Amino acid sequence: MAHQVSVTYTPELLKKATIRYFVRLMGRWSCCTGALASVCFALPWVPFFAGCSLTYLFPILGWIAVGLLVLFPPVIYLRVVQLNQQLLKKLDGEPLHFDFQEELVTIESSLGKSEVKWQIFDKLWIFPDLWLLFNGASNYFILPEDLLTADSKAFIRQRCDENDIPVKD
Structure with a gap:
């Protein structure tokens, strides 16, 4: 049978499915905990901005890591939504x-x-x-x-x- x-x-169905996919794939709090861990890595180095000339490198690397962790998932999500929108155009309703x-x-x-x-x-x-x-x-x-x-x-x-x-x- x-x-x-x-x-x-x-578009709503595709966005809903993409969100469900990302939440289950990455876990609800993985982005938040990753960003928090990066902040915790970077913050101890902040006082050294005024100190030694080479120590400014560590906070910068920490903030780059924070930026990547915060920006990477939304960029991937938007790319997947964009690909879904292309499929939607091909299907034409x-x-x-x-x-x-x-x-x-x-x-x-x-x-x-x-x-x-x-x-x-x-x-x-x-x-x-x-x-x-x-x-x-x-x-x-x-x-x-x-x-x-x-x-x-x-x-x-x-x-x-x-x-x-x-x-x-």
Whole structure:
């Protein structure tokens, strides 16, 4: 029996999925703790600004580290959102049609059609409002939770279990 879902990607859906991906990938507080650790590294060196001529290098390096830790995640996030927006333009408001079958997942849109075996998927992340089905480290398909029937959810979970695809709630 096949389970079909049609998903129209919107900017809001893509942003929501990207935020969910980053929060789970990096942890809720990893950016904050990384920035705090960098500040704690840099602050002891601040008094040396007025002291020795070579010691100004350490606080500068500390603040560069802080800057990178604070700026790096948002820059990556914005790049991913930009790539998603390019995909959205290519789809031009047309939905993606997912057909989940016993051996294959068929994905069809105005751009073409792909049939892939379940083994290509690496993991499934389940959030209260959407599911992310990964085929690679950071490539995922977005399945809004409200479009999935109870039978489809059970079927996808079963296929993931049978194909050793980790599911993370």
